[in-house]
Amino acid sequence: MSERSASSSSYTTISGEYRHEIEIKRSRFITVLRRSETEDQARELVADLRREFHDARHHCSAFVLAPDRSVQRSNDDGEPSGTAGAPMLDALLRRDTTRGVADLSDIAAVVVRYFGGVLLGAGGLVRAYSESVSQAMATAPEVRRQRMKLYAVPAAHTEAGRLENELRTAGTVVLGSDYSGTGARLRVALEDVPEVVAAFRQQLAALTSGGPDPEPLGTEWVDLP
Structure with missing residues (x-):
C-alpha cells in the first residue's frame, strides 16, 4: 500500500x-x-x-x-x-x-x-x-479527480456538435458547451502537462482547418469520466 x-x-x-x-x-x-x-x-x-x-x-x-x-x-x-x-x-x-x-x-x-x-x-x-x-x-463507486487546465474552444453553431464528438472520441475531456447568438464555446479539460497541451493545439488545428486557438480558462480540479 x-x-x-x-x-x-x-x-x-x-x-x-x-x-x-x-x-x-x-x-x-x-x-x-x-x-x-x-x-x-x-x-x-x-x-x-x-x-x-x-x-x-x-x-x-x-x-x-x-x-x-x-x-x-x-x-x-x-x-x-x-x-x-x-x-x-x-x-x-x-x-x-x-x-x-x-x-x-x-x-x-x-x-x-x-x-x-x-x-x-x-x-x-x-x-x-x-x-x-x-x-x-x-x-x-469511486470518482477520480485531477488537476486540469481548462480551455474554451470557439466554434460555429453548425460545427460545435461535430467538433465535440471528435474531441470526445479522441479522449479529450469535454465539460460542456455554451451557446450564444454568435456561436458556441466548448469547455475542455487537459492534463496539466505542456506536452499534452501542445498536442491538443495540433489536434484542434487539424480538426478546424487551422481555426482559432483555444482560450485558457485557468486550472481546476475536475471529475474525470
Whole structure:
C-alpha cells in the first residue's frame, strides 16, 4: 500500500451519498458516506444524521478533506477514547482505491450505532467501526479527480456538435458547451502537462482547418469520466 504525496495532481473520492449497515452482537452499525469538500459539509452530515437517527446512542465520525488530505478529523461521540473515530479515519486513509494507492479524500463517514445490550470491549469496538467503514467503501463507486487546465474552444453553431464528438472520441475531456447568438464555446479539460497541451493545439488545428486557438480558462480540479 502506498500513500500519494501532497504534490500529486490527482486523487480519488466518491460521488453523492452511500449507506451500509452491519450487525454485531445485536448492535446495529449504520455507516453513511458522503462526498464533502469542506469541514462545514462534513459536519452537516453529522448534524443530518443526528436528526434522522435521533434515538441512537452514538454518531461517530471521521473525514478526510483536500487534495493533499491535509484535513483529517475524527470523533468518538461517547464511545471509549480511540475506539471509534480513530479506526474510522484509519480505514479511510488506508483504503486502497482502484488505482492501487491509498489516495481517498473529500469524504466524510458517520457510523450510527444502536447499542444491542452486549458489550464489545475496546478491541471489538475498534474492529466494528473499522469494518463498518471498510464495507461501506466497498459499495461506493469511486470518482477520480485531477488537476486540469481548462480551455474554451470557439466554434460555429453548425460545427460545435461535430467538433465535440471528435474531441470526445479522441479522449479529450469535454465539460460542456455554451451557446450564444454568435456561436458556441466548448469547455475542455487537459492534463496539466505542456506536452499534452501542445498536442491538443495540433489536434484542434487539424480538426478546424487551422481555426482559432483555444482560450485558457485557468486550472481546476475536475471529475474525470
